[in-house]
Amino acid sequence: MFAVAPLSPPASFGHDFCVSLPRFDGLGFMLSDFGWTSVAASVADAGDTPEPAAAWIMLLFAAVMVATYVGVAVERFHKTVAALCGAAVLVALGLFLDLFPYETIYDFLKEDLNIFGVIIGTGILVDVVGKSGLFHFISMWIVRLTGGRTTTLYVTLCLVTFAFVSVLTIVPAMLILSSLVLVICKSLGYRPMPLLLSVAICANSGAIATFASGLPNIMIGTAAKIPYMDFLKVALPYAALSLFIAMAGLRFFFRGDLPWKQSEAEAAELKQKIESFDPWAMVENRRVLLRSGIILLTTVMGFVFAQTLGVGMDFIAMVGATAALLFAGKGVEDAIAKVNWTVILFFMGLFVIIGCVRETGALAWVAAQVIDLSDNQLGLLIPLLGVFSAVASSIVDNIPVAATLIPIVRDISDAGVPAEPLWWTLIVCCNLGGNGTPIGSISCVIAIYALKRETGKHVSWGQFLKIGGSIMLLQVAGAILYVLLINSLGWIPSLPELPTA
Amino acid sequence: MLDSSGEKELGRDVDDAMRLFEQSKTIGDGHINPVRPSRVLLVLDGSNQDDASIVAAAHFRERFNTETLVLDGRRQMDDHADPLPDVGQRISGSRPVSETDSEPHDRILSAVNRHDVDLVVLPCPLGRSIDELGAASVGTATDVLLSRLSVPMLIIRQAEKDFVASTSHVAVVVGSECDVTARAAGWALGLVRPSGRVSLNLVIEKEQFENMRSIVRSMDPASEMDVREFSDALTKAHQSLHRGLTEAAKQRSIEYEMLPQAGGDSPPGIAWADRQVLIVLPIEVDDRFAQGFVHDRIRRSAHPVLVVPGHVVAR
Numbered sequence: 001m002f003a004v005a006p007l008s009p010p011a012s013f014g015h016d017f018c019v020s021l022p023r024f025d026g027l028g029f030m031l032s033d034f035g036w037t038s039v040a041a042s043v044a045d046a047g048d049t050p051e052p053a054a055a056w057i058m059l060l061f062a063a064v065m066v067a068t069y070v071g072v073a074v075e076r077f078h079k080t081v082a083a084l085c086g087a088a089v090l091v092a093l094g095l096f097l098d099l100f101p102y103e104t105i106y107d108f109l110k111e112d113l114n115i116f117g118v119i120i121g122t123g124i125l126v127d128v129v130g131k132s133g134l135f136h137f138i139s140m141w142i143v144r145l146t147g148g149r150t151t152t153l154y155v156t157l158c159l160v161t162f163a164f165v166s167v168l169t170i171v172p173a174m175l176i177l178s179s180l181v182l183v184i185c186k187s188l189g190y191r192p193m194p195l196l197l198s199v200a201i202c203a204n205s206g207a208i209a210t211f212a213s214g215l216p217n218i219m220i221g222t223a224a225k226i227p228y229m230d231f232l233k234v235a236l237p238y239a240a241l242s243l244f245i246a247m248a249g250l251r252f253f254f255r256g257d258l259p260w261k262q263s264e265a266e267a268a269e270l271k272q273k274i275e276s277f278d279p280w281a282m283v284e285n286r287r288v289l290l291r292s293g294i295i296l297l298t299t300v301m302g303f304v305f306a307q308t309l310g311v312g313m314d315f316i317a318m319v320g321a322t323a324a325l326l327f328a329g330k331g332v333e334d335a336i337a338k339v340n341w342t343v344i345l346f347f348m349g350l351f352v353i354i355g356c357v358r359e360t361g362a363l364a365w366v367a368a369q370v371i372d373l374s375d376n377q378l379g380l381l382i383p384l385l386g387v388f389s390a391v392a393s394s395i396v397d398n399i400p401v402a403a404t405l406i407p408i409v410r411d412i413s414d415a416g417v418p419a420e421p422l423w424w425t426l427i428v429c430c431n432l433g434g435n436g437t438p439i440g441s442i443s444c445v446i447a448i449y450a451l452k453r454e455t456g457k458h459v460s461w462g463q464f465l466k467i468g469g470s471i472m473l474l475q476v477a478g479a480i481l482y483v484l485l486i487n488s489l490g491w492i493p494s495l496p497e498l499p500t501a
Numbered sequence: 502m503l504d505s506s507g508e509k510e511l512g513r514d515v516d517d518a519m520r521l522f523e524q525s526k527t528i529g530d531g532h533i534n535p536v537r538p539s540r541v542l543l544v545l546d547g548s549n550q551d552d553a554s555i556v557a558a559a560h561f562r563e564r565f566n567t568e569t570l571v572l573d574g575r576r577q578m579d580d581h582a583d584p585l586p587d588v589g590q591r592i593s594g595s596r597p598v599s600e601t602d603s604e605p606h607d608r609i610l611s612a613v614n615r616h617d618v619d620l621v622v623l624p625c626p627l628g629r630s631i632d633e634l635g636a637a638s639v640g641t642a643t644d645v646l647l648s649r650l651s652v653p654m655l656i657i658r659q660a661e662k663d664f665v666a667s668t669s670h671v672a673v674v675v676g677s678e679c680d681v682t683a684r685a686a687g688w689a690l691g692l693v694r695p696s697g698r699v700s701l702n703l704v705i706e707k708e709q710f711e712n713m714r715s716i717v718r719s720m721d722p723a724s725e726m727d728v729r730e731f732s733d734a735l736t737k738a739h740q741s742l743h744r745g746l747t748e749a750a751k752q753r754s755i756e757y758e759m760l761p762q763a764g765g766d767s768p769p770g771i772a773w774a775d776r777q778v779l780i781v782l783p784i785e786v787d788d789r790f791a792q793g794f795v796h797d798r799i800r801r802s803a804h805p806v807l808v809v810p811g812h813v814v815a816r
Contacts, residue, residue, distance in 0.1 A: 136521050175511075179518035276534065281525040281741075449508070450515050 052361030053099060061357045064089050065404070068353060073396045073439075080342050083349030083400075090356035100359050108355025109348060111223075114314040116344055118218050121317025123339040125299060126172050128324035131335075132292035133282045135164060135176050140279040143180065148188050148270030150258050157181065157195060158202040158247050162239070165206025165443075166213045167300065174203055174443045178450040187273055193457055194254035200447035201246050201468055205475075207431045207443075208239040211313060212303055215343070216402040216430050218313070223406045224423045227307040230493050234424050238482045242432060242475045249471040292328045295320060343399075350403045358407050367411035378487065381412065382421055383480050386429040390476040393429070394436025402430050420495055421487040428479040435472040438464040516787065523680040523811065533683055533745040535691035535753075537565045538620035538653075542612055543595070544574035545585045546605070550624035552586070554657045557664040557805065558622050559592045567620075569595035572612050574605045574627055574642070606645040613652055621646070625656040625799065639799050647796065647808065648786050653688060656799055656806040664805050666777040668694045673781045674702045675739070676794035681811030682742055685783035688809055690749050692779060698756040701746055703735040703763075704794075710764040732761035780806045 052058070068086030072079040094100050129135070142160055146152040157177070164173035177199045185192035207214035211221045211228045221231070262270070283289050299320030302309075306316050325332050357363055374380035385405070392401045405426055413419030434441020438448055438461060448459050486492055543558040545551045561567040569592045573585060588595045598616060600608035605627055613621060626640030639647075639656075646654060657664070671689040675682055689699050705713070714726050736743070736759065743759050750757030780802055784795045799806050 133521065136518070136525075140522065140525055175514045175518050179515055179522055183519055183522040276532075277522075277525045279525060282521050446511065446515075449511055453512060453515065454519070 052365065053097075053359075057097060057099070058360045058362035058365065060093065061090060061360045062362050064093070065353050065357050068349075069396050069400050069404075072400060078342075079397065080346040080349065083346050083353065085349075087349040087352035087356075090353055094356050094359065100356075104359065105352060105355070108351050112219075112347070112351050114312050115218055115222050115347065117312070117314025118212070118222070118317045119215070119344055119347075120339050121314065121319075121321040122169065122212055124321035124335050125296065125317065125324045126168055127335045127338040128321075128328050129292040129296050130168075130172050130176070132288045132328060133284060134289050134292050134296070135168060135173070136180075136282045137279045137289065139164070139176060139180050140277055140282065143184060144274055144277055144279065146274070147267060148184075148274035149262055149267055150190070150260050153184070153188075153190075154195065154198065154251070154258070155247070157199055158243065158250075161199045161202045162206040162209070162243050165203045166209035166236075166239070167296070169212065170203055170207050170214055170441070170443050171446070173206070174200065174446040177203075178447050182450060182454050184274070184277075187276070188270055190259075191257055192455060193451055193459065194250070194257045196447045196451050197444075197459070197464075197467065198247075198250045198254070200441075200443040201250060201435050201471060202243055203443035204431055204434045204441050205239050205243040205246055207434075207441075208242065208428050209236050210303070212300075212317075214431055216398050217427055219399070219402050220406060220423055220427050222313065223410070224419065225495060226423065228303045228305075228313070229307075230495075232304075234486065234492060235427060238428055238479060241478060241482065242428075245474050245478060246435070246471050249474065250467070253467045253470075288328050292324070295323045295328055298323070346399070347403075350400055354403050354407060363404070363407045364411045367408045367415070370408070371412055371415055371417070376415075376417060378417065378421060379484065381417060382425050382483050382487075385409070385422055386425045386476055386480045386483070389426055390429040390433035390436065390472065393431075393433025394440035394472065398430045398434055398441065401433075402426065405430070418487075420492045421483050423495075424492065425479065425483045428483070429476055432472055432475045432479060435468045435475065436465075437461070437468065440468070440472075444468065520680055533686050533690060533742075533749045535749070536684065536687040537691040538567050539565070540568045540570065540616065540618050540620075542598075542609070542616065542618040542621045543569055543571050543588065543592075544605075544609055544621060544623045544627070545571060545588070546574045546624050546628045547585060548624055548628060548630055550630075550657050550659075553659070553662060553664060553805075554622050554624050555586060555588055555591055557655060557657060558588075558595070560665050560668075561620070562592050562594070570598045570612065570616055570618065571595055572598055572600065572608060574609065574623070576605060576628055604642075606642040606649075609642070609646060610649060613650065619652050621650065621652060621654045623654055623656055625658055639796065643799070644796075647784070647792065647810075650810060653807055653809045656808065658799075658805060659803045662804055663777060664779070665694075667779040667805055668692055669697045669777060670700070671697065671779045671781060672700045672702050673783070674704055674798060675783065676704045676706075676798075677788065677791050678738075679783045679785050679788070679791060679811070681783040681785065681809055682739075683745065684811065685781050685807075685809040686742060686746055688807060689779075689781045690746075690753070690755070692781075692807070693755060696754055696756075698758075699746065699750060700757070701739065701743060701759045703732075703739055703759065703761045704765065705731065705735065705763045707764050707766055728764040731763040735761040735763055778804050780804055781809060782806060783809050783811065785811050 064086055068082050071077050071082035071086075076082075077085070091105060095102060139160055142156060143153065146156045157180075161173065161177050164177065167173075168176075178196055181195045181199055182192050184190075185195060207217070209231070211217055211226070211231045217231070217235075220226070221228075259266075299316060302316035302320065303313060306313050325335060354363075370381065370384065374384055389401055389405055409419065409422045409426060413422060431441075434444065438444050438459060444464070448464075451457050451459065483492075538561055541558055541561055543554060545554065558567075558569050562569055569588070571585075571588045575585075588597075598612050600611045600615075602608045602611055609621060609623070612618065623643065623646065625643045626638060627642035629640060643656065671693040673682070673686050673689045675685075679685075686699075686701070693699050710728070710731065713731075717724050717726050739759070746757055746759075749755075780798065782795045782798055784791050786792065795808060799808070
């Protein structure tokens, strides 16, 4: 059912690409077959269609890339420093080996300039809107409606997390919600760990929901030119399903950690306690709050209709940010300083690393191996990509995983495999992979850090793996089945313009 | 995993968000509910303050039916030490708890964590007489507990002061913006004796006032900023709390007044107060200015002081 057309030679590598790939059966073999001359030959035709370089060069570049990712994963260095170091080494090596001209580096970055626009725009917008107290207000207002009962509070927190992450992105949403959980638990006498971990794990479902709900979505969505509406059609339904899986799993794992059954007298006492919170007390200026809400809503609508309007997401994000600075901002400098420049520099380093490795042909070789392995069957390609991206994302930050897999998915799809199911698999699985380990996603990192800081309680790896790991397995399995199913039913919208390698 | 700078930044962001949410609890719906202890940790140190501490704990037992846990707070707990007063005779249902840490403050922190205590009664300075140190120091144990204890702490200062009498006037003394002021006011309402008096003392000491005025004048030379204007601003800034306390006091037939004290002199020293008063001090432990203010007020107080902490970072 999922078979696709047999692999045709990738256009970008010429007809003899498959046969000219190096076989890694010994350094001597590689050096004899792919010496300096072949490097020079590959460089001669370098451009948008990189020719495969010598095997040892591919290995060398791949090794530097892997070393950088290991550096990012173990945090021996700051991840931005690790990425910039990796980029500097590979650019120097590329120039030294005459693999590409210096100007090619600008091409690596040029393709992704719009991502920087989206990050800067949403960063400013979210900061300004966040400072207005809008989301603090909404979250407290909603939580107050629950009356403080465990089950209602738990369900509400999970749903609010999902909604906030899909609009606000994961970091600001987690900062608001983890603080809310700590304050509410302290007041109502609940253990904060179950609710904090629930919020962290449900956040990764929210991260799938829209184009702007997470950096991997922005990267993949931009690279694949996926319209915002397609996220609502394809990603949102599974985001909701994965949220349901997470909520059911968390309810099971925390069955003995919270007082799920409460008497009427207890409920009355909880209601009295939770009603002592006044959401309006957090709002400094109601006019700013209203303006912030309108600007955010308009920006989200702008994302939805960006394609119809014939503009990019980066333009919408920047216009939203400008409006926020004009009408709702208190400190322009502060808001601009809040833009995550660390992530932007990290991205720059990462894009240069990926560009350099791609120039060697190593990523295309990986793509070819994947196609060989899966025999061009989507039924194998989707599980393979899903499992790999989820597992890799649970160990390394999902941004480098997405960045590395984007050109590979492009190359695979250039070989005749439909790209759409692969992009969606990548989006869903590299977000959900974050649930696998305590360091897999920023939501879990924030929750565990806040718990340790405010209550002194530590969540061990074993404890997290049991809960998060099990939920991740179910969610990723579900995601693979979901993509296979909607693909077979023809429900995946075609991309308006397929990206070219 | 986070590096140290990331950890600091994340810590600041979490603090900011928590502060905002705590602020919403501070004001509530205008009502301030009285807070009363249910389980008290009574720390004894073998000093002449023990008797006053036991009187306070016995008062809580009698008035609120609290459970009393007794902890030996002496540095040396060997067999040769003098026995501590027999609390069982004076506080029904009290029971000793033991902790193994060598430092008294560590034992107190462990006991608070293990027994879910909601109030600590602590002699200050712990293990030494107030007559020895005077206003010079509150002692190491109090210092450490001021920055690490997450539950309120009733500090017993002078052995001669009658805690029960001091509950006839409970003064909530606020020296700076603080998220836990309403909680402190709740404790004041809970501890004040029926038909007693609660005051909200909004304090900007003379030195601090002069500093602020010089800064404001350097920005705007035309600014008058006299004491009265400043007191009005203080009143305005604490309007919600004032409204809540007024309402709560009316319901409970308690006398209440707000006392803005801008530009006033700081208390001179331990001998300053002949009146009986229980001082309630809210403190955000991550606010260095508030810490200094609270520390200073405890040092200079002969009266019992209830410290209500907020934003304590777990260790």
